[in-house]
Amino acid sequence: xxxxxxxxxxxxxxxxxxxxxATAAARQGVRVLLFGPAAEMGxxxxxxxxxDAPLSIAKEANPAAAAxxxxxxxxxxAAKAVAAGDADALVSAGATGAALAAGLFNIKRDxxxxxxALAAQIPVPGAPVTLVDVGANTEVRAEHLVQxxxxxxxxxxxxxxxxxxxxxxxSVGEESTRGTQLVLDVHARLSSTTELxxxxxxxGHALTEGRADVVVTDGFTGNVTLKVMEGVSSKMxxxxxxxxxxxxxxxxGGALMRPALRAFRDEISPETExxxxxxxxRKIGVVGHGRFTAVGFESAILLAxxxxxxxxVGRTHDALERAGVLRKLGPAPSESSxxxxx
Amino acid sequence: xxxxxxxxxxxxxxxxxxxxxATAAARQGVRVLLFGPAAEMGxxxxxxxxxDAPLSIAKEANPAAAAxxxxxxxxxxAAKAVAAGDADALVSAGATGAALAAGLFNIKRDxxxxxxALAAQIPVPGAPVTLVDVGANTEVRAEHLVQxxxxxxxxxxxxxxxxxxxxxxxSVGEESTRGTQLVLDVHARLSSTTELxxxxxxxGHALTEGRADVVVTDGFTGNVTLKVMEGVSSKMxxxxxxxxxxxxxxxxGGALMRPALRAFRDEISPETExxxxxxxxRKIGVVGHGRFTAVGFESAILLAxxxxxxxxVGRTHDALERAGVLRKLGPAPSESSxxxxx
Numbered sequence: 018x019x020x021x022x023x024x025x026x027x028x029x030x031x032x033x034x035x036x037x038x039a040t041a042a043a044r045q046g047v048r049v050l051l052f053g054p055a056a057e058m059g060x061x062x063x064x065x066x067x068x069d070a071p072l073s074i075a076k077e078a079n080p081a082a083a084a085x086x087x088x089x090x091x092x093x094x095a096a097k098a099v100a101a102g103d104a105d106a107l108v109s110a111g112a113t114g115a116a117l118a119a120g121l122f123n124i125k126r127d128x129x130x131x132x133x134a135l136a137a138q139i140p141v142p143g144a145p146v147t148l149v150d151v152g153a154n155t156e157v158r159a160e161h162l163v164q165x166x167x168x169x170x171x172x173x174x175x176x177x178x179x180x181x182x183x184x185x186x187x188s189v190g191e192e193s194t195r196g197t198q199l200v201l202d203v204h205a206r207l208s209s210t211t212e213l214x215x216x217x218x219x220x221g222h223a224l225t226e227g228r229a230d231v232v233v234t235d236g237f238t239g240n241v242t243l244k245v246m247e248g249v250s251s252k253m254x255x256x257x258x259x260x261x262x263x264x265x266x267x268x269x270g271g272a273l274m275r276p277a278l279r280a281f282r283d284e285i286s287p288e289t290e291x292x293x294x295x296x297x298x299r300k301i302g303v304v305g306h307g308r309f310t311a312v313g314f315e316s317a318i319l320l321a322x323x324x325x326x327x328x329x330v331g332r333t334h335d336a337l338e339r340a341g342v343l344r345k346l347g348p349a350p351s352e353s354s355x356x357x358x359x
Numbered sequence: 360x361x362x363x364x365x366x367x368x369x370x371x372x373x374x375x376x377x378x379x380x381a382t383a384a385a386r387q388g389v390r391v392l393l394f395g396p397a398a399e400m401g402x403x404x405x406x407x408x409x410x411d412a413p414l415s416i417a418k419e420a421n422p423a424a425a426a427x428x429x430x431x432x433x434x435x436x437a438a439k440a441v442a443a444g445d446a447d448a449l450v451s452a453g454a455t456g457a458a459l460a461a462g463l464f465n466i467k468r469d470x471x472x473x474x475x476a477l478a479a480q481i482p483v484p485g486a487p488v489t490l491v492d493v494g495a496n497t498e499v500r501a502e503h504l505v506q507x508x509x510x511x512x513x514x515x516x517x518x519x520x521x522x523x524x525x526x527x528x529x530s531v532g533e534e535s536t537r538g539t540q541l542v543l544d545v546h547a548r549l550s551s552t553t554e555l556x557x558x559x560x561x562x563g564h565a566l567t568e569g570r571a572d573v574v575v576t577d578g579f580t581g582n583v584t585l586k587v588m589e590g591v592s593s594k595m596x597x598x599x600x601x602x603x604x605x606x607x608x609x610x611x612g613g614a615l616m617r618p619a620l621r622a623f624r625d626e627i628s629p630e631t632e633x634x635x636x637x638x639x640x641r642k643i644g645v646v647g648h649g650r651f652t653a654v655g656f657e658s659a660i661l662l663a664x665x666x667x668x669x670x671x672v673g674r675t676h677d678a679l680e681r682a683g684v685l686r687k688l689g690p691a692p693s694e695s696s697x698x699x700x701x
Contacts, residue, residue, distance in 0.1 A: 078536045142598055152531055155539045189494055189582040194420045197497045197579050221586025225594035237539055238580055240531040244563025245584050249591040252567035256484055257599075260619045267619045273612025277602045 018048055019325040021318050022095040022104035025053025027075030027112040028314070029307045032057045035110045038314025039065045047322045050104050052091040070094045075307075080114030084122055092116055096123040099300045106300055106321040108292075110314060111307030113152050116295065124298045127334055129343025132157065133297030134165045135236065135304060136172050137243055140285050144227030147173045147182075151293050152240035159202040160342075162186075162233055166207060166215075167340055168296045169231035171333035176294075176323060177230075181214050185229035187238060188218040199235070207233075212340040243293075250285055291316030294324060301330050360390055361667040363660050364437040364446035367395025369417030369454040370656070371649045374399045377452050380656025381407045389664045392446050394433040412436045417649075422456030426464055434458055438465040441642045448642055448663040452656060453649030455494050458637065466640045469676055471685025474499065475639030476507045477578070477646060478514050479585055482627050486569030489515045489524075493635050494582035501544040502684075504528075504575055508549060508557075509682055510638045511573035513675035518636075518665060519572075523556050527571035529580060530560040541577070549575075554682040585635075592627055633658030636666060643672050 023039055025032035036058040039049040043064030051061060054071035061067050070091040077083035084093055092112065096119035098104045107124065109116035117133060126133060136149035149169040154161065166184050173182040186204055188196035193204050195218060207215040219228050221242070234242065257278070261271025271278075283289055288309055295302030301324040305317035324330075337343050365381055367374035378400040381391040385406030393403060397411035412433040419425035426435055434454065438461035440446045449466065451458035459475060468475060478491035491511040496503065508526050515524040528546055530538035535546050537560060549557040561570050563584070576584065599620070603613025613620075625631055630651055637644030643666040647659035666672075679685050 078534060141594065155531060187583060189497060189579055192420060200579075221583040221588075222590030222593070224587060225590040234583075237531055237542075238583055241529060241563040241576075241580055241584060242587050245566060245587045246563075246591050248564030248567040249588050250595060251564070252483065253592060253595050256623060260623055261616065263619055267616050270612040270615025270617075274603065274609050274616065275612075277605055277609045281598060281602055 018046060019106065019322040020048045020050065020104045021106050021108055021321045021325075022050045022052065022098040023108040023314075023318060024092040024095045024110055024112075024116070025051055025058060026073035026091045026110065027115070027307055028110040028309065030310060033059050034309070034311050035314045036061050036065070036067075037311035038309070039318060041311060041315040042318035042322075045319065047318055049318060050095070050098055052095040052098075068094065074115050075110075075112035077115065080112070081118040084115060084118035090115075090119075092119040093123065096120050100124045105325045107295070107302040108314075108317050108321050109302065109304045110309070111305055113304050116302060116304050117153055120295060120298045120302055124300050124302075127297055127299050127330065129334075129337065130297040131164055131344055132161045133295055134161075134168055135239075135293040136169055136296055137293035138177065138290050139224065139243070139246060140290055141225050141227070142281070142284055144225070145177065146224055146229065147177065147231045148224070148239055148243060149231065149233060149296075150236040150239050151243045152236045153295065154236040156237075157199070157235045159199060159206055162199070162203045162235065163206050163210070163342055164297075164337060166213060166231065166233045167337045167342055168333050169233060170213065171336040172294060172296065172329060173230045175327045175329055175332045179230045182230035183216045183228075184213050184231045184233065185216050185219040185223075187224075187232050187234040187242070188220065190220065191218050193218065203233070210340065210342075247287055254282055288313035288316060291318075291320035294320070294329065296329070296333060299330065301325060360388060361448065361664040362390045362392065362446045363448050363450055363663045363667075364392045364394065364440040365450040365656075365660060366434040366437045366452055366458070367393055367400060368415035368433045368452065369457070369649055370452040370651065372652060375401055376651070376653050377656045378403050378407070378409075379653035380651070381660060383653060383657040384660035384664075387661065389660055391660060392437070392440055394437040394440075410436065416457050417452075417454035419457065422454070423460040426457060426460035432461075434461040435465065438462050442466045447667040449637070449644040450656075450659050450663050451644070451646045452651070453647055455646050458644060458646050459495055462637060462640045462644055466642050466644075468639055469641050469672065471676075471679065472639040473506055473686055474503045475637055476503075476510055477581075477635040478511055478638055479635035480519065480632050481566065481585070481588060482632055483567050483569070484623070484626060486567070487519065488566055488571065489519065489573045490566070490581055490585060491573065491575060491638075492578040492581050493585045494578045495637065496578040498579075499541070499577045501541060501548055504541075504545045504577065505548050505552070505684055506639075506679060508555060508573065508575045509679045509684055510675050511575060512555065513678040514636060514638065514671060515572045517669045517671055517674045521572045524572035525558045525570075526555050526573045526575065527558050527561040527565070529566075529574050529576040529584070530562065532562065533560050535560065545575070552682065552684075589629055596624055630655035630658060633660075633662035636662070636671065638671070638675060641672065643667060
């Protein structure tokens with residue numbers, strides 16, 4: 018039974034919403050250590066242990082400095098619980114920078130990993146895609162993106178059961194000559210890596226066309242991409258609701274289509290997936306959306322538990338080792354604040 | 360009556376599709392000079408003059424080199440017609456790099472402009488957004504993005520009638536401390552520019568939330584963003600069609616909703632808008648999608664004609680001059696191939 022350390026601070030709807038999600042997840046056989054303001058979280062259910070940690074650094078402008086300065090903050094205490102072995106995985110209710118800093122300083126990077134990355138499963142109907150990085154690293158070098166590709170592949174095969182995942186590089190054209198200098202460099206490296214099923218560059222529209230199982234990009238582009246996708250699908254569902262009440266005829270039609278539309282809405286909702294995996298630390302993390310309701314936080318905790326059961330960390334490490342792309346020598350470089358600027 | 364020089368090469372459906380769009384546009388009072396393979400374009404209608412220019416450089420890996428090496432290519436001949444004053448605007452059927460190179464070398468940059476940029480109007484229902492740059496410049500400096508902001512504002516006010524347009528910078532968080540170093544620099548500059556109604560950073564999901572009239576970003580992120588938006592909306596419409604035939608009940612519902620859905624589909628179709636304005640040259644350009652049908656090419660030509668009638672070039676120049684962000688001194692730098700790598 019996996020034990021998940023959850024930071025209840027950072028959610029738009031407040032810590033009680035995270036607590037409700039934790040209670041729902043615990044009903045499905047996960048144990049939760051819930052770090053946050055006990056006074057605001059109400060009575061947690063069976064399987065949820067509330068640890069009073071009211072201080073939040075979720076909104077700090079410099080999360081790395083805040084994580085160092087505030088060891089008593091909820092996210093740092095949750096990360097320390099994972100580092101100490103009291104929990105198997107870390108879940109954050111939305112503050113990527115704080116989770117990354119707390120994870121780096123306490124759980125630490127896995128051996129040979131240059132940078133942790135956030136990998137999100139995009140729920141494209143019939144053609145789900147693992148997008149990495151969706152926001153851990155706003156500025157990266159080519160060797161980082163090569164590692165991200167292997168992390169994504171490990172995730173796609175281990176958690177999502179994809180056989181020999183197709184890896185693509187996000188760019189502004191399919192040709193190897195298209196993109197920034199970084200993209201050209203990464204394209205060349207991925208092309209020469211025989212351990213990957215690299216299918217080349219893809220453009221933005223191809224993300225929803227089932228052309229790749231894993232799509233690699235820097236954390237700036239990936240974060241914008243993920244949020245644009247969520248924004249467009251949410252806006253379209255809102256427009257459909259308007260259309261379905263615009264005329265009497267459309268109202269009848271909307272009522273008849275409602276059950277099928279509701280299933281579709283749930284299928285593509287970010288709350289169903291539960292957020293993004295934080296990969297590259299010695300234990301797995303999950304970063305949810307600050308905008309989640311309890312349903313999303315429940316999914317995030319269950320996603321973390323699946324990562325633990327599937328040994329995503331160990332299997333990612335093995336894949337990177339087999340491919341020979343782990344950093345080889347010397348001590349780990351110090352964790353600079355630039356690493357966690359996202 | 361504006362005269363538009365159109366390159367018929369580069370369209371996925373072939374030059375005849377562009378010719379059909381040109382004929383439809385000419386019926387609405389635009390004159391078209393159509394450069395492409397005469398043998399493949401059939402009989403053009405009244406108001407369309409076909410100039411036989413079969414050579415296409417639309418698929419060249421290095422468009423700048425190709426535009427220099429092939430003065431007889433269709434896009435270069437079209438650009439030369441604009442430069443010579445035989446036409447008022449340039450329309451390309453999809454090859455951004457070739458159009459940019461041919462435009463830079465022949466129509467030339469407007470005085471004081473550092474880089475041309477592509478500005479697309481995103482048809483968000485109830486809250487259209489001008490996104491700039493959507494692909495002319497994959498690598499940029501802060502001063503380029505500042506000019507792009509003013510170009511976008513000029514376009515939003517002149518062509519789209521927005522009063523005092525709200526300008527936002529695309530990033531991974533709303534705080535001024537979030538994003539790449541480039542984004543931080545641009546944020547600081549736009550914040551201190553009193554001539555702009557700068558509303559700060561916005562994230563990807565806010566593009567569809569009516570939070571800004573103009574959104575500024577580099578050409579790599581902008582191109583990915585635009586294509587992701589098109590991909591997601593197209594995939595969702597396809598899913599809706601599937602849902603509307605999935606059960607007998609949904610089929611009845613779908614039939615009742617069809618007229619309203621069709622209007623919505625047309626409203627958000629890229630073909631309705633007609634592509635992106637190429638701003639920063641001495642004459643205006645429009646770059647359509649290679650995937651357009653005749654409907655899209657008709658829109659592209661009419662979009663170019665509106666740009667001519669509204670004097671977008673002159674009014675953009677005036678806005679940049681008033682704001683004091685035109686490059687001040689010296690001759691124009693030579694047009695390097697890196698400028699047109701996108």
